[in-house]
Amino acid sequence: xxxxxxxxxxxxxxxxxxxxxxxxxxxxxxxxxxxxxxxxxxxxxxxxxxxxxxxxxxxxxxxxxxxxxxxxxxxxxxxxxxxxxxxxxxxxxxxxxxxxxxxxxxxxxxxxxxxxxxxxxxxxxxxxxxxxxxxxxxxxxxxxxxxxxxxxxxxxxxxxxxxxxxxxxxxxxxxxxxxxxxxxxxxxxxxxxxxxxxxxxxxxxxxxxxxxxxxxxxxxxxxxxxxxxxxxxxxxxxxxxxxxxxxxxxxxxxxxxxxxxxxxxxxxxxxxxxxxxxxxxxxxxxxxxxxxxxxxxxxxxxxxxxxxxxxxxxxxxxxxxxxxxxxxxxxxxxxxxxxxxxxxxxxxxxxxxxxxxxxxxxxxxxxxxxxxxxxxxxxxxxxxxxxxx
Ligand code: RFL
Ligand code: PHB
Numbered sequence: 001x002x003x004x005x006x007x008x009x010x011x012x013x014x015x016x017x018x019x020x021x022x023x024x025x026x027x028x029x030x031x032x033x034x035x036x037x038x039x040x041x042x043x044x045x046x047x048x049x050x051x052x053x054x055x056x057x058x059x060x061x062x063x064x065x066x067x068x069x070x071x072x073x074x075x076x077x078x079x080x081x082x083x084x085x086x087x088x089x090x091x092x093x094x095x096x097x098x099x100x101x102x103x104x105x106x107x108x109x110x111x112x113x114x115x116x117x118x119x120x121x122x123x124x125x126x127x128x129x130x131x132x133x134x135x136x137x138x139x140x141x142x143x144x145x146x147x148x149x150x151x152x153x154x155x156x157x158x159x160x161x162x163x164x165x166x167x168x169x170x171x172x173x174x175x176x177x178x179x180x181x182x183x184x185x186x187x188x189x190x191x192x193x194x195x196x197x198x199x200x201x202x203x204x205x206x207x208x209x210x211x212x213x214x215x216x217x218x219x220x221x222x223x224x225x226x227x228x229x230x231x232x233x234x235x236x237x238x239x240x241x242x243x244x245x246x247x248x249x250x251x252x253x254x255x256x257x258x259x260x261x262x263x264x265x266x267x268x269x270x271x272x273x274x275x276x277x278x279x280x281x282x283x284x285x286x287x288x289x290x291x292x293x294x295x296x297x298x299x300x301x302x303x304x305x306x307x308x309x310x311x312x313x314x315x316x317x318x319x320x321x322x323x324x325x326x327x328x329x330x331x332x333x334x335x336x337x338x339x340x341x342x343x344x345x346x347x348x349x350x351x352x353x354x355x356x357x358x359x360x361x362x363x364x365x366x367x368x369x370x371x372x373x374x375x376x377x378x379x380x381x382x383x384x385x386x387x388x389x
Contacts, residue, residue, distance in 0.1 A: 003029035005312060006138045006151040008164055010119055011037055012101060013188030013301040014157035015108035019059040020309035022117050022381060029149060029310040031123040031140055034160075036109060039121075043188055043261050045101040045298035046211055047198075047221060049386030050094050052302040061107040069099035075384070076206075076368065078201035081247045083310040085197075085369045086152075091381035092372075101298055128154050128167050131280035139301060160270070165286050176371070178343070179266035180291060182206070182350060185224040185351050187238055187259040194220045194246075194254045198373045200293075200349055201245050202367060205348045207293075221292075222352050227263055235259050247290055267291040269343055271335060274328040275304070283308050288335050293349060294342035294384065301337045303389040304331050334389055341383040 005021055007014045015210040030238055032039065048056075048069070056062045070196060073089035089095050091158030112119060123140040130136050131154055132148035138149040147172040165173070179340025193212035201208040206223035213219055275282045297365040307330050313324035352359055353369055370376045 001147055001149045003027050003149055003151045003157055004155045004316070005150050006128075006136070007155045007157055008138070009158035009162060009284075009286070010036075010109075010121070010157070011157060011159055011284065011301075012104055012298055013286070013305055014110070014155065015105065015112065016055070016059055016302065016305045017089055017155055017157060017283065017309055018071050018117060018119070018306065019061065019108055019111055019115075019233040020055075022112070023060065024309075024316070026153075026314045027101070028117070029361070030112075030119040031126050031138065031149075031152075032121050033123055033126060034117060034121065034174060036119075036121050040109070043100070043102060043186070043219075043263070045292075045295070045338060046098055046213060047125045047234040047295040048097045048099055048107070048213075049061040049299045049302075051097075051306075051386050051389055052096060052299045055302050055306055056104065056107075059108070059111070060296060061104070061111050064107055065104065066275055066335075067216070068103070070096040070214070071095045071195050071315055074197050074280055074292070076195065076197055077366075077367065078199050078250070079203070080246055083199060083250065086370075086377050086384075086389065088381045088385055089280050094387050096295075096337055096385055098214075104298075105182070125259050126158075126163055127154070128280060132278040134279075140256070146352050152279065153220060153312065154280045156280055156286045157284055159285040160289055161269050162286050164280060165272055165282055168280065168282075172274075173271045175387075176269075176271045176273075178269040178344060180269075180350070181352070181354070183226050183228065183231070183264045183266045184209075184221045184239070184292065185228060185233060185264050186219065186262070188213070188217065188219050188261040189235075189257045189259050190216060190259055190317060191218050191228055191255045192216055194250055197353060199246075199250065200345075202349045203245040204364065205241070205245050208242055210246070210250070224264060226266060230264055235356055237260075267293075267346065269339055271332070271339060273332060275331055276324075276328045281308055281324075283331075287331075288339070289330045290342035291346045293345040294338065296338040296342050300335055300338050303334050306389055309311045328345065334387060337383070337387050344380065
């Protein structure tokens, strides 16, 4: 088999890259280890920056997003039993949009199927080779048959646990990591969201986030211990704990119901440098992870794909490699900004027992500064709506 670009992973990074390359007439093959249904069943991101939406529009998959996405011009910060609004639009002229990663994945899968482009699901033992030379090779097994794909480039869009970053020469790879001492327990339920906009809560019992997928589907998160057992969290306990962390007015408005998904996610900051090894390019979670507090993971994946698709399209149109050569540096500049913001939001809003009473005073001072200072809120807003790319 042969393809111009072999894309490993059919998450949002891989599918979006595949679509942008397809529109430019570049032949890209996607290899995904899971089934399509499994990929669609993962409940993850929900909040999109305008830059991500612009890119999805360019990929020709914006119609349902524009019809069904919920546009938010602000968010609320809760602490001390009060809520304080941050006017994102007022501070930046920009909004954010709620539209689930599941829906984006579905839109991209549908577009790919309509284009007749090839995605191999349930590809086993995918491995990447010879990307330091001119003719990289990808191997995999499908239905018991071994396949070899010769290609010009490999795009490693295979997430944090994927094979591509692990296949890069480890001596050339520098990683930076912070693992947080807690996780997020999340539930999805078919109940109306408690508020029009997102509420991020700093509470003595731990962080809480009220978010949503639509006007009839809510998503809530609670800070929890890393070793928390999900079996110990029947729905009633989750709702009781959430109410305790919300201000009285919001708690009284909360509509509860059975959960349709419940999971625990660890929180991590991680960056791998560089993002290119010869003809192997890493993109999205394969190269970096942010704690979800800043809602940046999927949006960073989109900006990586913006740069990578631009570089590949330019290469096939002109033979020039300047954009591909600048890929890693351009991505990393924006990634470190998002890493900083996500780390800062995480520190601002969670309980860190090891930080002690001094740490709590610092958090409180920062929250009060935000509430009192339009300049501080504008800084939060500018980062939250997304730095330009
Ligand atoms: P993905 O989505 O992990 O996709 C990688 C794909 O590669 C496949 N794969 C392989 N395929 C072939 N061979 C192998 N050896 C393979 N190994 C892996 C996997 O099966 C998978 O299909 O990475 P991608 O495409 O880079 O997308 C990144 C985003 O999924 C991620 O950054 C976001 O979900 C992060 N995130 C959020 N991001 C936001 O921008 N806004 C949010 O509001 C937001 N909320 C969240 C989040 C992530 C969360 N969790 C669970 C980590 C909330 C949560 C709780
Ligand atoms: C979500 O809707 O799942 C979501 C929104 C904002 C975040 C994290 C997750 O910061």
